[in-house]
Amino acid sequence: MAKQATAEKRQRRERGSINPDDIIKGAFELAEEVGIDNLSMPLLGKHLGVGVTSIYWYFRKKDDLLNAMTDRALREYARFATPYVDAQDWRDTLAGHARTMRETFTGSPILCDLILIRSALSPRAAKLGVQEVESAVRSLVEAGLTPEQAFDTYSAMSLHVRGSVVLRRLREKNLAANEGPGDIDDSLSFDPDSAPLLASITAQGHHLSGSDDRNFEYGLECILEHAARMIGENSKAGRKPTKNSARER
Template structure:
């Protein structure tokens, strides 16, 4: 999803040459200028230099077009995101999470289509499910139970999406109002009444902010918990094995 220059002007289109791919590509171009919320069929027709009825021939309403854009965006996003591998589950999951966050933060349109927009097409939902299935499968192969693997990846996914969406909403508010701030910027810290908070925040910490420090801390907590579950499972298996051996020796 390469960003085009807003100043680039499309050549006038020949009659009858419009196709769905051109419409989707033009919609991404226009969304970079006006956002997903500002995208409309009449504006897109003007951008593509075609009558709006030509667009409705392929996409009957804006939601149909957004579904097609989401399918394309999600396909490219899945392709760009590293898989979780069982043989090195922690490092690959760490890389997976950081890449997901980076991709979404770096592409507001992708974030708006996949994370903020509530509706997904069946195809997009299937792509998301297959990606999650692979991650859970890898964690099970690493030694977690299905429930533990599901809960681990679900918590990780929620952590990534929550961090990205909070940042995106903050950015959108700033675009609409330069004076707008975030809730974590408005917390009143008084060294006399909240000395511990004052001490921590004097070092650059922000409570609840979707910044790198908080993201990495939450990420470490999730992975540490998964490591503890694996260690407990291994210890239980070792204990059971020793019990069998001791019973066999006693018999």
């Protein structure tokens, strides 16, 4: 009965009954099942119940379809992952923003593949949330950092999040492909005699090169602590950055 229901669901559509939005939506559905790397036009045609030529009418090659999917992913990401940093509570709000970014991408491999891996050099991705990032950096200036320090702090946080997510995603891809170890940590083995400290610590679940929650939180705390120290030093030196100094930069 299940096979019959599936067959009825996948009956061929009438010619001209599909549009670009249907195709993109179906591509996301199929990518959730097979992944971005295994997504193909013939598979998508079967998933949608149309001939592959109906897809090529709108998207001449897979790369065109992926571009459209990336644009939609960027809009979706911008909708629910807008950066927010409050000057009065900068440490907690910046940390919360970092954790939200990471949870968003780790919770959606498709978003990670399209936004962080595939569109890493995309001009559209570079412009994502520019005004929101401007506001976050300005809040860090109001909290007591210089414009340069605020920019570097936000940049370091963003880089830490993206690097952590991409390393985890690449490990998942390697393991799924059954092509050996997922990452360097899977192939490392420390001899207790020659490297007793490393052997003892990694035996407790710590990772040297992998990206787990412990490594992420430690790196995030280092960034926050460094920013707090700079704010303290600026306060002692009498440097009090303002909103205007951030705009002038």
